[in-house]
Amino acid sequence: MLNLPNIITLSRIPTMFVIVWLMYCQWRWAATLAFWIFIAAAIGDWLDGYIARKQNLISDFGKFMDALTDKILVLGLMVAFVELFSSGVFLVMALLTLCREFLVSGMRMVAATRGIVVAAERGGKTKTVMQLIAVGFLLFVPMLETDFAPFLTFPVEEYATVLHKIGYALFMVATALTVSSGVNYGLKYRRVFDPKK
Numbered sequence: 001m002l003n004l005p006n007i008i009t010l011s012r013i014p015t016m017f018v019i020v021w022l023m024y025c026q027w028r029w030a031a032t033l034a035f036w037i038f039i040a041a042a043i044g045d046w047l048d049g050y051i052a053r054k055q056n057l058i059s060d061f062g063k064f065m066d067a068l069t070d071k072i073l074v075l076g077l078m079v080a081f082v083e084l085f086s087s088g089v090f091l092v093m094a095l096l097t098l099c100r101e102f103l104v105s106g107m108r109m110v111a112a113t114r115g116i117v118v119a120a121e122r123g124g125k126t127k128t129v130m131q132l133i134a135v136g137f138l139l140f141v142p143m144l145e146t147d148f149a150p151f152l153t154f155p156v157e158e159y160a161t162v163l164h165k166i167g168y169a170l171f172m173v174a175t176a177l178t179v180s181s182g183v184n185y186g187l188k189y190r191r192v193f194d195p196k197k
Helices: 004-010 012-024 030-054 060-085 088-113 122-151 157-188
Strands: none
Touching: 004 012, 004 030, 004 060, 012 030, 012 060, 012 122, 030 060, 030 122, 060 088, 060 122, 088 157, 122 157
16 A cells, blocks of 8 residues: 555655665766765655654555565665675674664565565664664765865865775675674574474
8 A cells, every 4th residue: 555654665766766876976976965865864764754653554564565675775775885885894794784684574575485474673773763864974975075075175184085985894894784684683583484383
C-alpha cells in the first residue's frame, strides 16, 4: 500500500542513483547538490517512521522496505566511494557490509518461512546511523573543496583532510558495528536453521 511514509521510504532508491551520478559530475555545485540530497534522504529515513507512527500507518511492508532502502542507499554510496578513493581498506569495509546484509536478510527470509519475525535491533539501528553520519562527512569534503573554497579566505586543504579522516574513521566504526550486530543476529536466531526446533 502506497501511503506518504512508504513513498518517502521508496524515494531513497532513486535518490541513491542521483547522488552517485552527482558524485561523478565535474560541473560546479554538483558536489553541493549531492551532499544536500543525501541530507534530505537521511532526514527522510527518520521522517517516514515518524509519520507512520503519528498517523498509525505502520505496516509490515513499510518496516521491510525501510530497512531495505537504508541498505540500498548506504551500499550504493559505498561502492561509489571504493572507486573514487581507490582504497583497499574501503573495499574490505564495503564487502564486509555487503556480506552482513545478505546474510541477515537471508536469515530473515528463512525465519519468515517458519513464522518467526526477526525485528530490527538497537545494534543494527546504531550502525545505520553511524554509516549515514560517515557518508555525510565524506560527501561534505568535495563540496568544501570544489564549490566553497573559492569563496573562503583561508585554505581548506587541511580542514578537508581532517574531515575526510573523520568520515573514514566513522566508517571503520560503522563496519565494526555492522559485523558485531550481524554476529549477534546469527547467535540470537540460529535456532531458525535447526529443523528440530
